[in-house]
Amino acid sequence: MDKLKMVQRFPRSRDRLLAILHELQRANPRNYLTGEDLRLVAQYLDLPLSQVHDAVTFYSMFSLVPRGRHIIRLCDSPPCHLAGAWSLLAALQEELGIRVGETTPDGLFTLEFTSCLGVCGVAPAMMIDDQVYGNLNPERVREILAGYREAG
């Protein structure tokens, strides 16, 4: 869908800012917001561009640089840490060859930390895009990554 049309589905009120940004970012296969997106939203909501930029840079779910097609969000808050999240991190970094905050050279994955995902009952957990995975161990993590790689 054309970006302008996407934005126009929302009422012109600044409290819609985050919802609109989510929508635009989701539509971008590389999971980020472009300068053009920001200008479009600023114009639509009648806000200074600096204010939109200010908000975007605050929230961890938004990015201004291209990310992988899949965003891996690993939880390392205390319940997951207790259950061995650090061992998953080691496996992820080794398997992907990147560190937290980086994107794989093939543009497939970005690795990030997230605050608690609220599925502590199945700790340690991670989220890939909108999908939550729990009861993980390094082995499972490798399997899951392989699945995404196969699917491309």
Add this chain to the structure above:
Amino acid sequence: MRIARAHVLVGVDEEARLAGVERVLSALRKKLAELGLADEVQVVETGTLGLSGRGVVLVVYPEGVYYAGVTPEAAEEIAEEHLLKGRPVERLRLPPQAPVVAPRRLLGRQTRVVLRNCGLIDPEDIEDYIATGGYEALSRALQRRPEELIREIKSAGLRGRGGAGFPTGIKWEAVARAAGPEKYVICNADEGEPGTFKDRLILEGDTHKLIEGMLLAGYAVGAHKGYVYIRGEYVLSIARMERAIAQAREYGLLGEDILESGYSFDLEVRPGAGAYVCGEETSLIESLEGKRGWPRLRPPFPVTYGLWGKPTVVNNVETLANVPEIVFRGADWFRTLGTSSCPGTKVFMLLGHVQFPGLVEVEMGTPLRTLVYELGGGPPEGARVKGVLVGGAAGAFLSPEDLDVRLDFDSMREMAAALGSGAILVFDQSVCMVDMLGSVLRFFRHESCGQCTPCRVGTDALVRLLDSIRNGEGDEGILELMMEITDTMNLASLCPLGQSVALPVGTALSRFRGEFQRHLEGGECPRCRQSEGALT
């Protein structure tokens, strides 16, 4: 509800979804159809059944038999054996002491007020909620004056379940009395405290109760507009709430002239975008206004200067979920539960090294020991409880000697701890306190919003100091320095995020000091080595 011979309630929440509940449901429905039971047995998708870490959980009524870890094949077996032949599949049944929602005999010391409907109704069907007496409180309240409603909540002694324990009635009264016709009600569903997912499960398990609570709050304070601010990561919560709002509008329970009372109120959902600090009410308001979620200087408080500068009630999900119950059953009934200064119940997440982790609701003032040993079944065999982190990352580390503390706002405060969000993380001897505190401190460093200096600099300094301890560099002066930093943060930070770091640091250093000293002396710690390799 359709009349059926048997009901199968399937808990559908984030955990169940990742355990493949969709496949279980379709296998179950298909098998029931094959067996010709589709009209006799009703399958209801409900919220959480209160048990964590057990995969797909379902319960068969009228017998009240619980099954856990249900796979599509197991679902077919249950359909054939239990629902057709009437023989429960013993192999798949849940141990009877597990803290599930119902039946009564399994409840033990649980008292369900907030979670009354969770796991028993289909949260996506407004008729289910109405059938349990839902929206009855609203229709009664609309026939009374708003002041009477506030008086009822005040005399019930309801206190905010978000962590601070502020009296809800007093908050409402302040907004009701504030000048101007434009007022707002906000439901704070930006649940981000580590180990906390009760609000998500209340919201996903009994969505309409929350809407009714917000309607009552709106009527009491004279607001006509409300917002539910939900974490951006909670995809299912957002979808369920949107759907419930649409249903309520269809039934004339939201919108103009509700139940012909002349009162109008409408609700909208707003997603967050990944910022723990937005759980703090003034940050949440800033975020809702489309800005970065930086806490505001207070006073003025939101009750006089909230959303768009107008008087605003901000209440936690669990607080609002109590409101319809109080209005329906009365303040006197509510006061029969809990303690005199903290009436009612509290929902807790029991996690970590216990046999039955999950969501439990008990009366305020219930001893921590009861939760850990009776409802949680104690630590797994062969393990001993080393400590408990109560209240999430912003909570207090307690030792086994503290287990008799009563869980209510005042008793916790007396022992310099806090009830916080209600997360209870039990850990055994395998856990290293230095490593554990490291996880808490990294969390705060990640989530500090960066607006005020004490928190921005303090959270980073604490992580560095902890790394020194881990590496056996330095002496006990480091521990003193950490205390000094958290004291400063407690005094000078703008919002509770920075202020609350003093609690985990202070309690860890005082109750488990020896362990920190051993690390400083250069003692080898395998646990620290393991996690250090990955995290630094």
